[in-house]
Amino acid sequence: QVQLVESGGGVVQPGRSLRLSCAASGYTFSNYAMHWLRQAPGNGLEWVALISYGGGNKYYADSVKGRFTISRDNSKNTLYLQMNSLRAEDTAVYYCARGPMYDSSNCYMDYWGQGTLVTVSS
Amino acid sequence: EIVLTQSPATLSLSPGERATLSCRASQSVSTYLAWYQQKPGQAPRLLIYDASNRATGTPARFSGSGSGTDFTLTISSLEPEDFAVYYCQQRSNWPPLTFGGGTKVEIK
Numbered sequence: 001q002v003q004l005v006e007s008g009g010g011v012v013q014p015g016r017s018l019r020l021s022c023a024a025s026g027y028t029f030s031n032y033a034m035h036w037l038r039q040a041p042g043n044g045l046e047w048v049a050l051i052s053y054g055g056g057n058k059y060y061a062d063s064v065k066g067r068f069t070i071s072r073d074n075s076k077n078t079l080y081l082q083m084n085s086l087r088a089e090d091t092a093v094y095y096c097a098r099g100p101m102y103d104s105s106n107c108y109m110d111y112w113g114q115g116t117l118v119t120v121s122s
Numbered sequence: 123e124i125v126l127t128q129s130p131a132t133l134s135l136s137p138g139e140r141a142t143l144s145c146r147a148s149q150s151v152s153t154y155l156a157w158y159q160q161k162p163g164q165a166p167r168l169l170i171y172d173a174s175n176r177a178t179g180t181p182a183r184f185s186g187s188g189s190g191t192d193f194t195l196t197i198s199s200l201e202p203e204d205f206a207v208y209y210c211q212q213r214s215n216w217p218p219l220t221f222g223g224g225t226k227v228e229i230k
Binding site for chain 1: 211
């Protein structure tokens with residue numbers, strides 16, 4: 001069965017960096033695009049970034065553009081989110097989720113990890 | 123950016139009742155809209171995609187309808203496990219992919 005497991009969350013000071021990982025199993029990771037999304041405490045869902053199945057195309061929300069970088073290692077079945085210049089408003093549970101197969105425009109999220117909490121605080 | 127507005131914010135119903143949730147888009151999204159369910163402490167789960175298609179494992183009591191700017195998620199008869207928060211999401215015009223603010227279905 002499809003499994004996505006995030007790691008790397010924690011407490012970090014404003015302005016510092018953190019890298020999240022998402023380990024995928026149960027399907028052919030390299031055939032699917034992948035998303036990062038987040039949910040601030042008590043709030044709704046916010047899409048953060050998408051990377052294509054091969055890693056060549058990346059898309060970002062304006063709120064993180066220039067500070068966050070999505071990447072993947074298909075040989076390790078792992079997705080990453082490098083977060084730099086963190087702000088208090090980046091505090092959230094971060095989820096990875098499976099996106100569309102190959103170049104499909106079907107940009108929904110059909111499987112989600114359980115999330116990892118990032119707290120930005122001094 | 124396409125803004126999705128969900129209503130009502132909270133829906134108080136009893137098990138066995140019918141639930142009708144609304145999602146309105148700031149511009150047409152054709153039928154490129156999905157619905158997700160999120161229970162406390164859990165990740166969201168895809169229920170409906172492309173407005174009316176049930177995702178794998180979605181019970182038949184869940185149905186989606188609509189096109190353009192107005193969409194509805196209907197739960198025909200609420201089961202105890204259906205009390206949760208529901209979000210709509212569009213993929214018509216992105217980035218960014220956007221979500222509505224959510225509707226909480228609570229037990230009356």
